[in-house]
Amino acid sequence: MTHRRNFLLGSAAVAAASVGKVAMAALPEPVMQTTPKTQPPLLPASGRPYNPVVTLNGWTLPWRMNNGVKEFHLVAEPVLREMTPGLKARLWGYNGQSPGPTIEVVEGDRVRIFVTNKLPERTSIHWHGQRLPNGMDGVSGLTQPAIDPGKTFVYEFVARRPGTFMYHPHADEMTQMAMGMMGFWVTHPRARHPLIDEVDRDFVFLLNAYDIEPGAATPKIMTMTDFNLWSLNSRVFPGIDPLVVRRNDKVRIRIGNLTMTNHPMHIHGHEFTITGTDGGPTPKASRWPEVTADIAVGQMRQFEFVADAEGDWAFHCHKSHHTMNAMGHEVPTMIGVEQRDIAQRINRLIPDYMAMGERGMGDMTEMEMPLPDNSAPMMGGAGPFGSLEMGGMFSVVKVRANQKAGDYSDPGWYKHPPGTSAYEWTGALPEAARMAPERAAQKPAREMEVQVRKPMGHRGH
Numbered sequence: 224m225t226h227r228r229n230f231l232l233g234s235a236a237v238a239a240a241s242v243g244k245v246a247m248a249a250l251p252e253p254v255m256q257t258t259p260k261t262q263p264p265l266l267p268a269s270g271r272p273y274n275p276v277v278t279l280n281g282w283t284l285p286w287r288m289n290n291g292v293k294e295f296h297l298v299a300e301p302v303l304r305e306m307t308p309g310l311k312a313r314l315w316g317y318n319g320q321s322p323g324p325t326i327e328v329v330e331g332d333r334v335r336i337f338v339t340n341k342l343p344e345r346t347s348i349h350w351h352g353q354r355l356p357n358g359m360d361g362v363s364g365l366t367q368p369a370i371d372p373g374k375t376f377v378y379e380f381v382a383r384r385p386g387t388f389m390y391h392p393h394a395d396e397m398t399q400m401a402m403g404m405m406g407f408w409v410t411h412p413r414a415r416h417p418l419i420d421e422v423d424r425d426f427v428f429l430l431n432a433y434d435i436e437p438g439a440a441t442p443k444i445m446t447m448t449d450f451n452l453w454s455l456n457s458r459v460f461p462g463i464d465p466l467v468v469r470r471n472d473k474v475r476i477r478i479g480n481l482t483m484t485n486h487p488m489h490i491h492g493h494e495f496t497i498t499g500t501d502g503g504p505t506p507k508a509s510r511w512p513e514v515t516a517d518i519a520v521g522q523m524r525q526f527e528f529v530a531d532a533e534g535d536w537a538f539h540c541h542k543s544h545h546t547m548n549a550m551g552h553e554v555p556t557m558i559g560v561e562q563r564d565i566a567q568r569i570n571r572l573i574p575d576y577m578a579m580g581e582r583g584m585g586d587m588t589e590m591e592m593p594l595p596d597n598s599a600p601m602m603g604g605a606g607p608f609g610s611l612e613m614g615g616m617f618s619v620v621k622v623r624a625n626q627k628a629g630d631y632s633d634p635g636w637y638k639h640p641p642g643t644s645a646y647e648w649t650g651a652l653p654e655a656a657r658m659a660p661e662r663a664a665q666k667p668a669r670e671m672e673v674q675v676r677k678p679m680g681h682r683g684h
């Protein structure tokens with residue numbers, strides 16, 4: 224639920240008033256969000272019309288029009304974010320959630336954003352990708368003093384170019400971004416734009432990552448690369464909502480990457496083109512079809528496609544470790560190792576002990592292994608055909624012929640028309656001189672001698 228809450232201004236008001244023109248009474252009440260569910264698009268109540276976006280497992284911040292200026296109020300504060308049912312994280316964010324709310328404006332809008340700091344340390348907000356006066360760029364120490372705890376600062380600029388942007392702190396960034404402080408920003412074109420197509424569905428989300436030990440709730444902020452929760456908008460599958468579209472809808476998905484590594488995002492069943500970056504819309508001659516596009520750290524990409532194929536289409540990061548949830552990486556590879564005898568012996572000492580991994584890790588999803596408190600299964604999600612064996616940066620684009628325009632409600636699992644699903648072969652198998660699978664798993668097909676030839680001079684060239 225979105226709600227307004229009484230807000231103690233305190234020293235915040237003093238800082239706001241010191242900006243000058245903005246009177247204390249002008250500070251808009253902050254709007255808060257308590258649920259991680261995807262909120263319906265926020266239709267603009269004032270100002271120029273536009274087709275709003277949908278923030279995956281998020282929401283758009285309402286504004287107040289004040290003498291032609293769109294006023295927003297962001298509150299940087301500790302939040303409790305449900306990352307998936309069973310796993311709640313103690314993060315830092317804005318207005319009750321991490322990421323913060325999406326900000327949507329129209330090209331040419333004058334925008335005033337009040338930023339109140341309710342964190343235990345100072346912060347600032349950088350408006351990533353925007354053309355703005357240098358003093359509004361939000362780099363603490365360089366373009367402004369940091370916002371001390373309890374203070375409110377005011378940013379004001381004209382949203383000069385349409386496109387896909389984000390916001391994040393530029394103060395103790397390592398800590399504050401590892402804790403979840405970030406948000407999305409969309410500037411809609413004021414009129415038809417030759418490089419910006421109108422679309423039926425426009426989804427936005429940020430790629431982020433956390434290192435939270437099973438049983439804990441606060442991310443380890445010193446982690447540099449070895450994160451264990453790879454998330455879309457601070458949610459991990461199966462906690463990530465599907466992207467629901469109507470068949471033949473033109474769909475745009477805007478993605479920003481604020482993790483510490485790149486993510487090759489991959490769609491099934493369709494081809495997309497990259498129509499824009501955080502630098503603006505791309506020239507049409509530069510666009511080509513893709514099914515996977517890498518998004519580097521600090522980049523944003525706009526994917527566009529016509530969803531003309533019905534079904535439940537996976538959409539995920541193609542780094543396979545990024546479609547897994549929290550688990551230690553110190554687990555040895557046990558494929559082909561016969562553990563049954565060992566397990567029986569260990570069971571006499573530790574009744575809960577389970578041998579795992581000898582046929583791969585897929586069994587993990589079906590073993591009812593007790594989980595530590597406040598953690599997510601490594602690969603969760605029950606699909607219509609059993610366990611999905613996925614976690615992390617994974618969602619499903621649900622394309623339906625009978626989905627109504629503007630209806631984002633989950634239609635459930637796709638019902639495949641008879642004769643269109645992969646099926647089990649129940650006839651006879653051809654005779655082949657192959658090793659039985661149980662032996663093949665344990666021994667290589669034949670002993671191989673590996674010869675390494677080192678490059679020596681240019682012989683053979």
Ligand SMILES: [Cu+2]
Binds near residue numbers: 486487540542545616
């Ligand atoms: Cu990834």
